[in-house]
Amino acid sequence: MTGAHKEDTARISYDVIVIGGGAGGLNAALVLARARRTVAVVDAGEPRNAPSAHMHSFLSRDGVSPLTVLETGRAEIARYGAIRIEGRVDQVQPRDEGGYVVLLDGGASLDARHVVLATGLRDDLPEIPGVRAMWGEDVHFCPYCHGYEVRDEKIVVLGVHPASAGQALLLRQWSHDVVYATHDRPLTDEERERMDARGVEVVDGRVSTLLSKDGRLHGVEFVDGRTVACAGVFLFPRMTPNDSAFDGLGCARDEQGWLVTDRAGRTSRPGLWAVGNVVDSRAQAVTAAGMGAAAAFALNHDLVDEEIERDLAAHRAAAGRVSDAGEPVSAV
Structure with a gap:
């Protein structure tokens, strides 16, 4: 899905929205889509490694153009039903009923139960x-x-x-x-x-x-x-994480101002995740891809736990309305 279709996506709800379409974001989306989650990737199409003609130290992809790798990844996530939306995210906001709303620069908004930030960093030269x-x-x-x-x-x-x-x-x-x-x-x-x-x-x-x-x-x-x-x-550039989408959400940061996550990519705020260079300046593309997969595994388990609690509550509520003999229980 391209930017020309942004208005069509307004208020669509997803299990997960991934912000950023690099190796980390696409690999997270791939794992989640294969887990039969509804996934959208919002991608500005400006990968950090775009100036490089070839990427290296990525097993099976050594010497391949970074853009070729991304094109392959986009096709792979589409095969499992994930969609890619060309655009930028202005802000992520919490929803009163739970989850988050992701506001795009063109005015569209998307609802998500969880959000994965995979927007990388800027090399200030x-x-x-x-x-x-x-x-x-x-x-x-x-x-x-x-x-x-x-x-x-x-x-x-x-x-x-x-x-x-x-x-x-x-x-x-x-x-x-x-x-x-x-x-x-x-x-x-x-x-x-x-x-x-x-x-x-x-x-x-x-x-x-x-x-x-x-x-x-x-x-x-x-x-x-x-x-x-x-x-x-x-040269060693000054690196600045592209994490403004999470501003104002109260996520913990370290003394340098970088988002703090656990080993799976969880931030301190439930439902918000971050992977790749946006939290680790040392992460190569292959590392970011692994971080995306690790976050996807943990995120899907969190969603399953949420769904079990929801289903259990509904099951108990239904059971409470029926007597042991199978007769409806009158309201007191």
């Missing part, structure tokens, strides 16, 4: 010319995702984050030729000693631009005019 243009191509964050593709080549790590020095030390695993550009994260004496011991070259100074030709990286230029030729640049 440093304002260095060339970084954004080559992000996902020759400029990367995760060594496990893209380190192998620049193995044994010269790699420059930009010092833009408190974790940048550790990133440079880690990348030495993939290449003998790693350069740490201090930029705005100069090293302590202990960190510099670790770089020396690990064989990482340190270049002090701020970076002015990334050099490219025909859209491909070939070097890093510093403000003093020095250049370092390289085949790849890695």
Whole structure:
């Protein structure tokens, strides 16, 4: 279902609404749809890994385009009756009668017994010319995702984050030729000693631009005019979770402001779940998919428990209106 059909979905009630159509959200929807739950996935169609031509470290999908993986997932959930709604969620609100209403940006609203947030995070990149243009191509964050593709080549790590020095030390695993550009994260004496011991070259100074030709990286230029030729640049972006849909619902957050969940993805508020990068910045696509499945298993069990309590109450109420002899009991 596309955004053109948003008005048709107004006030439709689902067992579960999944917000976000990446690996975590789609895998949650797949498991729940196979459990014969009514499921809708609201998807803005802007996955975090869209700039990357290939995804890696995902068993059976290594080297495949991230968009191909998502297209396959969309077809799979549709096969089991889940629907995908193109759009954005403005807010999730509690319903007086239980469950939640999910308000879409186009004005439509959907009712759900439970909601799974799988909206990922934003990579806030440093304002260095060339970084954004080559992000996902020759400029990367995760060594496990893209380190192998620049193995044994010269790699420059930009010092833009408190974790940048550790990133440079880690990348030495993939290449003998790693350069740490201090930029705005100069090293302590202990960190510099670790770089020396690990064989990482340190270049002090701020970076002015990334050099490219025909859209491909070939070097890093510093403000003093020095250049370092390289085949790849890695940096540690500032990450911000896309969790505003749950604002105002009272879900517990940690000291950094990230949503807190249990191992199954439950937030502190019953019926609200969160999986993938929206709660774990380290989660790769394969990890997010696993988190989505784990949440779906637990969520379905919670729904079953709710239904058993409802059915049991109805059964007892019906039994109370009939005498042991099978005659209706008169009201007192």
